[in-house]
Amino acid sequence: MPMYSKNDRHRLFNTISVPIMIVDANCHILDANRAVSSWINRPKNRIIGQKCYQLSTENDSPCWETNDVTCPIKLSLESKRPTRLIHEKKFGGQTVIEEVVATPIYNDVNEIDYIVL
Numbered sequence: 001m002p003m004y005s006k007n008d009r010h011r012l013f014n015t016i017s018v019p020i021m022i023v024d025a026n027c028h029i030l031d032a033n034r035a036v037s038s039w040i041n042r043p044k045n046r047i048i049g050q051k052c053y054q055l056s057t058e059n060d061s062p063c064w065e066t067n068d069v070t071c072p073i074k075l076s077l078e079s080k081r082p083t084r085l086i087h088e089k090k091f092g093g094q095t096v097i098e099e100v101v102a103t104p105i106y107n108d109v110n111e112i113d114y115i116v117l
Contacts, residue, residue, distance in 0.1 A: 021117045022105075025077055027051045027062065030114065052117065056089070063089075072102035073115050080104060080112065 013020065019036040021029050032047045040047070040055055047055065052073065053063045064071045075083040082103045089096055105114040 021047075021052060023052050023073060023115050023117060025073075025112065025115070027053060027073060029055070056087075072100045072117070076102040076104045076115055077112060 013031075014034045016033055017035055019039045020033045021036055022031040023029050029047055029050050029052055032044060034044075036047060037044050042055075051060075051062075053059055053061070053071075056063070062071065062074075064074055070085055072083040072085050075085075082101065084099065084101045087096075087098055087100050100117060103116045104112040105116060107113045
């Protein structure tokens with residue numbers, strides 16, 4: 001059986017047509033697939049390191065502080081479970097309605113290292 005390499009994982013991640021981001025507990029985007037770049041019309045190097053709310057709400061403050069929006073990352077960190085929400089927000093001058101799923105990824109000592117959006 002062939003080995004499943006890091007390069008294979010990277011190709012798979014970028015082949016998925018659904019936008020996927022990996023963020024830390026402070027909402028920093030650590031990785032994003034090509035679908036995210038297409039969705040927001042921005043190259044990956046201008047996505048990595050940003051806060052997720054800077055991209056998704058175009059604000060410099062967390063969405064739970066500036067809007068009447070529940071943050072799926074915050075809920076997943078608090079509940080330690082996957083969270084699924086429907087968000088309605090303004091993006092690029094348009095109203096966008098989207099389903100947001102936040103899935104926590106745990107380390108060996110059962111602490112959350114990352115959230116997959």
